[in-house]
Amino acid sequence: MIKIFSQVLAALTLGFLASNVWANGDIQVKDAWVQAAPPGVKVMAAYLEIKNNGKQQQVLTGVSSPAFGKIEIHRSVIQGNVARMDHLKELTIPANASVLLQQGGLHLMLMDVKKPLASGDQVPLAFIFGNGEKIAATAIVRSGKMEGMGEGGTMDHSGHGGHKH
Numbered sequence: 001m002i003k004i005f006s007q008v009l010a011a012l013t014l015g016f017l018a019s020n021v022w023a024n025g026d027i028q029v030k031d032a033w034v035q036a037a038p039p040g041v042k043v044m045a046a047y048l049e050i051k052n053n054g055k056q057q058q059v060l061t062g063v064s065s066p067a068f069g070k071i072e073i074h075r076s077v078i079q080g081n082v083a084r085m086d087h088l089k090e091l092t093i094p095a096n097a098s099v100l101l102q103q104g105g106l107h108l109m110l111m112d113v114k115k116p117l118a119s120g121d122q123v124p125l126a127f128i129f130g131n132g133e134k135i136a137a138t139a140i141v142r143s144g145k146m147e148g149m150g151e152g153g154t155m156d157h158s159g160h161g162g163h164k165h
Helices: 004-021 158-162
Strands: 021-024 027-035 041-052 058-064 069-081 082-088 091-093 097-101 104-115 122-129 134-142
Touching: 021 158, 027 122, 041 091, 041 122, 041 134, 058 069, 082 104, 097 104
Parallel strands: 027 134
Antiparallel strands: 021 027, 027 041, 041 097, 041 104, 058 091, 058 122, 069 082, 069 104, 122 134
């Protein structure tokens, strides 16, 4: 009986992790992932969806992780032929809506990586909202070339020294 219970519990846990959805109250963090980068790279990017199932807007005011020294919310902007990153102090998630953080748009800049990350690694993230709510989530490191990415599946973040704050 204990063996069957343990197997059922393990299956439920794996099912939850496979769905890659973390929720707390009205907010859900879905499909969080980090683009793998070569060793020595100190800046990475994370992508995900934040869904607000509530009747009031929510404001993401910060994100942290023990795997990185600093995490900022950024938006990719193209003006003419010049691409740049704007740092956002907060991100509003409207009521009954989702905000997608994806390549070429909104994303999380993961700075000062503490140790090399390989494909399949899990990165703990803590999302902090203006109302004091905190949501813990895990992003999976993915390798390979993604749409809109450079050679080797990495994104060029070398120009982040000139982003707007």
